[in-house]
Amino acid sequence: MDADTGFDEFYRTTRQRVVTVLYALAGDLSEAQDAAQEAYVRAWQRWSRISGYDDPEAWVRMVGHRLLINRWRKIRGGVAAYRRHGPAPAVGPPSENTVLLVTALRRLPAEQRHAIVLYHLADLSVAEIAEQTGTPAGTVKARLARGRRALAALLDINLPEEVSNA
Structure with missing residues (x-):
């Protein structure tokens, strides 16, 4: 299995669990999805190294959690974007x-x-x-x-x- 296929399979089998954990930790689904997306991007960029870890999902979860913890630093930019673009489209x-x-x-x-x-x-x-x-x-x-x-x-x-x- 080549590296891209390995990452694709890893992503498919872990994404829901990672988003669920981050959502439970953050209490905000949108924030959890953003943190998970960024964590997976970072994992993909380093996949040749991370795929050799005992638990690559734990690495993604930890990166996502750290992104959530640091989110407060970006609040001002988020407020400015909200003022420019308005709220996200409604979801169920x-x-x-x-x-x-x-x-x-x-x-x-x-x-x-x-x-x-x-x-x-x-x-x-x-x-x-x-x-x-x-x-x-x-x-x-x-x-x-x-x-x-x-x-x-x-x-x-x-x-x-x-x-x-x-």
Whole structure:
């Protein structure tokens, strides 16, 4: 398989997971898609090296996450562009469950949110999360447990009455 085909396959099999993780971390689908796109462009430019990594998807996810973290530096340019061009065309609204989950995730501490997103949305093990975040496995487990308890409480509070009574 040549390098371009390898990257194409990598992109097809990982893009949805990466965007989902970045969306959960950022709470904004548009920002997550932009960060994912830029991360994949950077991966493609370095594919001969990155394809040899044990987990190239983790590299893309980390680059995307760093892009999200640095996004505040670009806000002024975004505001100016919005004033020039107006809002993006309307797209269909997210589902009610998506809104509830993203709202609840936003209310969690960043460390707990990060652990939950990587574990449940990126399907990483506790050991993989510990390695990628430079955190002891016990700390990851504690963040997952605390985050799950907090998330459950937040979702119970925010669920419509007819759903919580079902």
